[in-house]
Amino acid sequence: MPKVTIDNKVYEFEGRPKLLQFCMEHGIEIPYFCYHSAMSVPANCRQCLVKVGNPQVDRATREPVLDDDGNPVIQYFPKLQTSCSMDMTDGLVVHTHRTDELVARAQRDNLEFLLANHPLDCPICDQAGNCPLQNQAYKYGPEGSRFEFDKVHKPKKIELGPRVMLDGERCINCTRCVRFTSEISKSNQLTIIERGVKNYPLTPPGVVFDEPYSMNVIDICPVGALTSKDFRFRARAWEMSKTPSIVTGTSRGSNCYYWVKDNEVMRITARTNVEVNGYWLADVDRLNYRKFNDARPLGPDMVSEGARVSTDWDGAYERAATLLRGVSGDEVLFIGSAHASVEDNYLLMKLADHVGASAPVYIPHVEAGSGDDWLVTDDKAENAQGCERLGMHPVDETVVRARLDSGAIKLVYVMDEDPVASGLFTADQLKSVDVVLHYYNTTNETFPVANVSLPAATIVETIGTFVNDQGHAQRVRPVKAIQSMNRSLMMETGLSRQDRHATPFDKWSKAENKVNCQPGWVTIPEIASRLNLDLNYKSPKAIMAEIESSNPAFSGATYDAMGLTGARLAEVGTTV
Amino acid sequence: MSGHGAEIVTLPKINPADAIPADKLVFTAEEKAQLQEYKSRYPEAEGAVMRGLWFAQEKFGFLPPEVIRLVADELGIEYARAYGVATFYTQYYKQKMGKYVLDVCTCFSCQVCGGYDMLHHLEEKLGIKPGETTDDGLFSIQGVECLGACGSAPMLQVTNGPYVFNLTEDKLDALVDSLRSGKMPPFTSVTLPQDEEEMGGNRRSDAAAVATYQTPPVAGAVE
Ligand code: SF4
Ligand code: FES
Numbered sequence: 001m002p003k004v005t006i007d008n009k010v011y012e013f014e015g016r017p018k019l020l021q022f023c024m025e026h027g028i029e030i031p032y033f034c035y036h037s038a039m040s041v042p043a044n045c046r047q048c049l050v051k052v053g054n055p056q057v058d059r060a061t062r063e064p065v066l067d068d069d070g071n072p073v074i075q076y077f078p079k080l081q082t083s084c085s086m087d088m089t090d091g092l093v094v095h096t097h098r099t100d101e102l103v104a105r106a107q108r109d110n111l112e113f114l115l116a117n118h119p120l121d122c123p124i125c126d127q128a129g130n131c132p133l134q135n136q137a138y139k140y141g142p143e144g145s146r147f148e149f150d151k152v153h154k155p156k157k158i159e160l161g162p163r164v165m166l167d168g169e170r171c172i173n174c175t176r177c178v179r180f181t182s183e184i185s186k187s188n189q190l191t192i193i194e195r196g197v198k199n200y201p202l203t204p205p206g207v208v209f210d211e212p213y214s215m216n217v218i219d220i221c222p223v224g225a226l227t228s229k230d231f232r233f234r235a236r237a238w239e240m241s242k243t244p245s246i247v248t249g250t251s252r253g254s255n256c257y258y259w260v261k262d263n264e265v266m267r268i269t270a271r272t273n274v275e276v277n278g279y280w281l282a283d284v285d286r287l288n289y290r291k292f293n294d295a296r297p298l299g300p301d302m303v304s305e306g307a308r309v310s311t312d313w314d315g316a317y318e319r320a321a322t323l324l325r326g327v328s329g330d331e332v333l334f335i336g337s338a339h340a341s342v343e344d345n346y347l348l349m350k351l352a353d354h355v356g357a358s359a360p361v362y363i364p365h366v367e368a369g370s371g372d373d374w375l376v377t378d379d380k381a382e383n384a385q386g387c388e389r390l391g392m393h394p395v396d397e398t399v400v401r402a403r404l405d406s407g408a409i410k411l412v413y414v415m416d417e418d419p420v421a422s423g424l425f426t427a428d429q430l431k432s433v434d435v436v437l438h439y440y441n442t443t444n445e446t447f448p449v450a451n452v453s454l455p456a457a458t459i460v461e462t463i464g465t466f467v468n469d470q471g472h473a474q475r476v477r478p479v480k481a482i483q484s485m486n487r488s489l490m491m492e493t494g495l496s497r498q499d500r501h502a503t504p505f506d507k508w509s510k511a512e513n514k515v516n517c518q519p520g521w522v523t524i525p526e527i528a529s530r531l532n533l534d535l536n537y538k539s540p541k542a543i544m545a546e547i548e549s550s551n552p553a554f555s556g557a558t559y560d561a562m563g564l565t566g567a568r569l570a571e572v573g574t575t576v
Numbered sequence: 577m578s579g580h581g582a583e584i585v586t587l588p589k590i591n592p593a594d595a596i597p598a599d600k601l602v603f604t605a606e607e608k609a610q611l612q613e614y615k616s617r618y619p620e621a622e623g624a625v626m627r628g629l630w631f632a633q634e635k636f637g638f639l640p641p642e643v644i645r646l647v648a649d650e651l652g653i654e655y656a657r658a659y660g661v662a663t664f665y666t667q668y669y670k671q672k673m674g675k676y677v678l679d680v681c682t683c684f685s686c687q688v689c690g691g692y693d694m695l696h697h698l699e700e701k702l703g704i705k706p707g708e709t710t711d712d713g714l715f716s717i718q719g720v721e722c723l724g725a726c727g728s729a730p731m732l733q734v735t736n737g738p739y740v741f742n743l744t745e746d747k748l749d750a751l752v753d754s755l756r757s758g759k760m761p762p763f764t765s766v767t768l769p770q771d772e773e774e775m776g777g778n779r780r781s782d783a784a785a786v787a788t789y790q791t792p793p794v795a796g797a798v799e
């Protein structure tokens with residue numbers, strides 16, 4: 001196998017990888033800006049310089065030339081090379097800044113050039129604290145600058161489109177954003193205009209940067225030149241925690257980070273998962289986070305003597321159990337949810353089975369024709385595939401409506417759904433029956449007719465498994481704390497700097513932003529135990545372990561196997 | 577440096593009104609065929625972008641966004657790409673220019689030899705700033721990057737045509753006067769050192785006219 005020597009250490013490689021990509025994959029850090037694994041290599045930032053050479057070979061004998069000590073003589077390229085554009089060949093000898101002073105100096109000087117006209121407005125820049133230019137300037141750059149003259153000034157508040165703002169001065173002209181529009185999204189809405197110090201990216205006149213994937217350029221911009229109109233100036237990077245999870249509103253389960261400050265989701269950015277979403281996210285998937293912050297219930301409540309009264313959790317569990325006790329199994333319609341995790345739906349199935357009802361159905365959320373061929377799917381629910389694999393089926397509207405109208409259904413048990421808003425029933429139809437409702441938002445249209453309502457933890461407040469439309473099973477982690485949970489004790493939650501270093505008495509711990517809700521894997525076992533069914537698992541992990549071992553459709557989907565990037569399940573009906 | 581203050585780059589108008597009326601914004605069948613011929617010279621359509629833009633500038637006089645878009649559509653390339661190319665080169669006029677465009681080089685060598693002084697002299701003389709056009713529509717001035725004649729710095733180019741070398745303020749005054757009377761400066765060629773033999777030891781066809789400039793034969797200078 002061909003070999004390469006990097007900083008005096010020998011590595012083997014296959015094919016013809018680019019040197020920078022190879023170093024990235026082997027934990028050898030080299031500073032860089034313009035390179036992106038998914039796009040073409042323009043080698044324009046010049047930050048990734050390294051010294052490279054090949055062992056000298058005697059032309060006559062074809063033998064390597066050795067020096068007096070018997071070591072091969074290396075013939076170095078006359079100039080430093082950009083590692084991002086360097087094809088690796090057998091025998092290549094590479095020196096990074098770790099083993100070569102000239103490389104270190106070239107990287108330092110290059111940063112001085114990149115900063116010559118950079119405004120250094122980090123104190124008011126959204127990217128500060130999370131900025132490759134800032135980080136690398138600290139790490140590899142000079143301490144000062146020899147460019148002691150007025151900087152070139154460029155427009156700073158350019159609305160490129162409805163979602164993306166540009167600060168021309170901060171741009172280092174790496175062309176990543178332009179390459180994204182020409183190579184990845186193919187919208188071709190951006191170009192670099194002018195030249196030299198006047199360069200910056202812009203839409204040509206008459207074009208608005210409004211493509212449905214426009215916000216990806218904010219993620220890949222290595223400086224703070226491109227910012228999100230939605231997020232601008234709302235939080236500093238170090239005030240937020242950043243937790244890996246998946247987005248909602250699509251059945252693709254694109255991987256993302258949720259950024260949380262004071263227990264409110266502030267923004268969603270892309271997380272790389274080559275098997276699911278690559279490096280990208282659709283704009284709609286980034287902007288639908290307000291539902292996690294706004295219109296959240298204050299706590300459980302129930303209808304008592306005709307009036308809605310708030311209650312404590314025990315009161316709500318008891319009421320739900322009482323309602324279930326009062327009817328026979330075939331009089332209950334259980335509605336599970338394609339928005340809820342596999343674990344929660346599984347527990348609901350067990351509860352339905354225990355009371356003698358037929359298996360829960362789920363309400364599909366398919367909007368035909370609304371998807372694209374990329375990350376936006378027709379199916380707007382996150383876990384229809386997980387429901388199917390559990391053996392749940394989409395609700396047969398005509399049948400259940402007829403049963404409701406004929407009085408055959410006396411109790412509708414709804415978990416994390418809104419049958420009124422989705423058009424399954426009207427609110428009036430539900431007035432004649434009892435309704436138990438687990439719900440996310442007070443805007444839920446079934447909520448006004450529910451007899452007992454239990455605020456449910458959303459995907460950002462729970463632990464669970466979701467299966468995307470391609471059969472990729474992925475775990476979600478709690479992103480923000482709920483009232484019953486101390487975020488630093490929940491080991492899975494992403495922690496911000498404040499979480500780690502501050503006390504709960506500091507001003508940024510806003511208790512009022514903690515929602516009084518509970519995940520299904522807490523509430524359903526509570527109700528079940530009042531009906532003499534023991535569903536107390538140690539954790540969602542244990543629930544999933546049971547599903548994995550008992551249901552072949554989930555074979556391989558243990559928490560450990562899913563990890564951060566998920567596990568691809570075999571297609572239903574096939575075995576691995 | 578002489579206190580110009582910071583350089584300010586301005587934002588181009590995002591939605592300018594069309595400068596060319598819709599009925600004029602067309603290529604004739606012959607012109608279209610010509611553009612296709614340019615396109616066929618390159619392995620990819622994008623290769624023809626510069627020739628195509630130049631062709632359109634010759635036809636329309638300048639390249640407002642709608643013309644750039646027309647060229648891009650005709651060549652089957654991306655409008656954004658064509659716009660980026662058009663803005664890169666000062667030789668493509670993005671707006672209507674004066675009859676005479678004076679491109680004063682303010683790049684390294686010319687700057688050191690007084691390029692900015694020449695530009696400022698023109699600014700004062702014509703009462704316009706770089707990028708502007710005189711009210712009579714006769715002159716536009718621009719500060720441009722190296723035009724590849726550093727050996728005769730400072731220099732300027734007239735309307736993408738002849739170069740005027742070794743500028744002085746007097747020379748600029750004379751140039752403006754002669755242009756006002758409709759007289760373009762003559763084309764001057766600068767040859768390579770190996771041709772100096774043929775040119776009597778001088779490398780420039782206007783050697784006789786340029787008192788300040790006499791290239792000693794290379795061989796002699798090296799001695
Ligand atoms: S705006 Fe950002 S991504 Fe685009 S060229 Fe400038 S630095 Fe690169
Ligand atoms: S990453 Fe190599 S030149 Fe930019």
Ligand code: FES
Nearest residue numbers: 681686722723725
């Ligand atoms: S610097 Fe002016 S022509 Fe080269």
